Amino acid sequence: MTWNEIKETQEKVVKIITNSIRKQRLAHAYLFEGAKGTGKRKVALQLAKTFFCDEKEGVEACGTCSDCKRIESGNHPDVHIIQPDGQTIKIDQIRNLKKEFSYRGMESIRKFYIIEDAEKMTISAANGLLKFLEEPDGQSIAVLTTTEVHRILSTILSRTQILSFVPLTPLKLMETLEKNGVIKPITRLLGQLTNDIEEAYQLYHDDWIVQARAIMIQLVEEVSTRPHQVFLTLQENWFPHFKEKNQLNLGLDLLLLWYRDVLRTLIATEDQLIFVDHTDKLERQALNSSQRKVGQQMAAILEAKRRLSANVNPQLLMEQLMMRLQEG
Structure with missing residues (x-):
């Protein structure tokens, strides 16, 4: 998968991200919002590849190096995905996330986190996440995804770059x-x-x-x-x-x-x-x-x-x- 391929379905999102890559101005935290099936996870993983890949050509990750392959297969030690535990994302999951942030990366100082269905964070979990968002680490990126942006705390919205994913037309x-x-x-x-x-x-x-x-x-x-x-x-x-x-x-x-x-x-x-x-x-x-x-x-x-x-x-x-x- 490449940014050019993703651009076919999410042109505006890809344009914003790739411009930031070119200028080396990626945000420390993104909120990807949009309906189910609009490719939020796919874009998050592509961003992770671009972030870690040392062999990229322009904005495109090479897709063949160790980092790219391990992100694709879901076993990169410095890429973490948090999903709801049952019906919610709990405070303990966020505490563990913050603990990970306090450690040096396994293979570099870079770290990447994806929090899926972020609207399912409990109030305590959402408040717990704020500290990370308020104290960004230049070598870490977090991506939150949601299908219900109206349920995300305003304090989190204000600390993330919000990218809206549009549904595919038939x-x-x-x-x-x-x-x-x-x-x-x-x-x-x-x-x-x-x-x-x-x-x-x-x-x-x-x-x-x-x-x-x-x-x-x-x-x-x-x-x-x-x-x-x-x-x-x-x-x-x-x-x-x-x-x-x-x-x-x-x-x-x-x-x-x-x-x-x-x-x-x-x-x-x-x-x-x-x-x-x-x-x-x-x-x-x-x-x-x-x-x-x-x-x-x-x-x-x-x-x-x-x-x-x-x-x-x-x-x-x-x-x-x-x-x-x-x-x-």
Whole structure:
């Protein structure tokens, strides 16, 4: 990973950091704020590589030296990552952090700390961190990350350089995925399911999303043409693939996107289709449907998503949804 690659998704953040690197004016403490999946941890680790790498070319870490490789693998002795212990970051974690700051680095005088989900610090932990922020060490950098900047103490905000990470637009996510070899029908789908590039790659890994898509299309075809087969497909294909609650929620999202494409086919806005490689199936389904019926089917899926979040039994939920989809 390089700053140039990260710049494709977080141009403003990269510009600020790389300008500081060139001028040798890196802040002693940063607060990276933005939605989940916007690359805050990735940028923090890239900054750590740049900070430690003695072989860098301009602003770019070499990526091949011992420091770069150990930061990449997560075992550099002078790069520390603090994460919530349960639901919070506790005062003892900050005390241990401050103790580390009092020691000389294992291999140099440089140290780098990442405090993830900083909004989860208890009040005592946040107050304990202030001493470090008030007494910066020129050879140390701390990066705090948060998805809820409004929960960070104002005293911490005032002592950090705040960098805001913007969510990827569906188009930008699709472009990034395509550049990295993901086929277009799948990039269209992933662009609708998430704005988190890491989650998108995770879904694509091992063809999970490809199989999920195929199972969903089989199911909706059976709803309209082979209703007697639907419940068998649920048992044999759907439930084994959509095992976890978050996976089932994604499955419902897939169904919702499919019926939205049916609606778009009905109202002649095919240029906006997600399932562009299945227009024949969408057209067949649209011929036997109506805007009113598709609207009811989409409402049924949204209701199923609401019930899933309320912890309704997944098997009961899907069986009832299939009956509602068949009724229209």
